[in-house]
């Protein structure tokens with residue numbers, strides 16, 4: 001009999017994070033100061049992040065030790081199961097073996113606590129009392145509120161207005177963990193007040209909420225800022241996912257995967273699974289296909305430009321070289337809220353530019369159809385974000401050769417996204433492809449950097 005769940009014991013958990021930076025084909029382009037366009041120094045980032053995080057952001061050490069205190073908390077839910085999707089395989093009649101890493105088992109229901117715990121730990125260690133952040137669908141805000149509760153730090157969350165109104169349960173989750181949540185744009189910051197003055201009904205965006213959280217952190221001595229995706233240190237913290245998966249596949253004598261898949265918003269859960277596998281690919285030892293999957297309505301990797309751009313709407317963050325749809329791109333209200341970001345992690349962008357990884361974009365209705373098939377075979381109701389990875393895995397499995405191994409990341413569950421399932425199941429879900437003219441329009445706003 002084939003085991004369904006491949007488990008590791010707590011003793012077998014990785015004790016170091018894998019840093020892909022030194023193994024990249026092309027070195028990363030340095031982040032630039034938003035005003036001077038000169039490369040940033042650690043001092044420029046000091047108002048926002050604790051020093052240890054800044055060191056990780058620019059580190060070229062291939063391995064970085066995970067502090068014992070962080071490991072002790074991660075063990076609340078890690079190591080996460082690697083699951084052989086036997087029932088899904090049977091339903092598809094595929095020749096492939098499909099595995100998924102189940103990151104939905106964390107307290108917040110996604111992969112995001114993997115970095116939230118580490119980030120809050122370093123802030124606490126350097127005497128920070130309060131952390132400000134933004135959240136879109138609420139996944140990151142809840143992960144950070146959870147981590148702040150465990151380390152007893154105050155957590156201020158700027159939540160995109162449209163989600164704040166439509167997703168009361170994640171807001172309540174943050175509050176249960178003691179987080180302070182406000183709808184963005186808010187009256188708490190100068191930028192928020194200026195937006196509300198010209199547009200009182202503004203529904204917000206992730207870029208706008210980032211501007212508010214950054215302003216909050218810069219203006220208060222006791223506060224730092226925290227980001228749930230995109231940055232190098234966030235991707236680093238997520239590599240526990242792939243490091244565990246490698247051990248899990250080894251433990252059952254499975255071969256190296258042929259296809260590795262993750263959905264991408266800012267790129268962190270994809271990176272977490274894929275980077276440890278890419279270590280061998282970058283050395284020429286293996287050659288798996290590695291696929292980043294995004295929504296057709298926010299096609300950063302498939303239709304964006306590889307340019308320096310701001311991470312936020314107001315232009316307060318450093319300029320980073322990444323695939324971008326332009327920093328004032330306003331994504332349509334699709335249900336995979338976590339995938340609605342105009343940019344992409346610089347490291348994921350670098351790998352896509354160098355063709356080490358490939359990118360695919362899908363419509364939300366086909367992803368929901370795959371999510372429902374997954375729920376009715378494997379049992380777990382996936383997050384709409386994760387359904388993009390599932391859909392890609394299913395497409396790959398349908399055309400797979402005998403014995404092909406496919407692995408994807410199940411980044412979270414969809415228990416707080418049932419309204420989206422309702423829309424899909426009642427036949428009201430619509431597809432939206434971002435028109436090329438509108439993309440060209442937004443791309444005109446990308447700053448000129450020499």
Ligand SMILES: *Cc1c(COP(=O)(O)O)cnc(C)c1O
Nearest residue numbers: 139229265266267268269338412
């Ligand atoms: C936030 C989120 C994502 C997208 O963020 P990445 O940084 O690209 O991983 C994907 N899935 C879930 C469940 C999320 O909460």
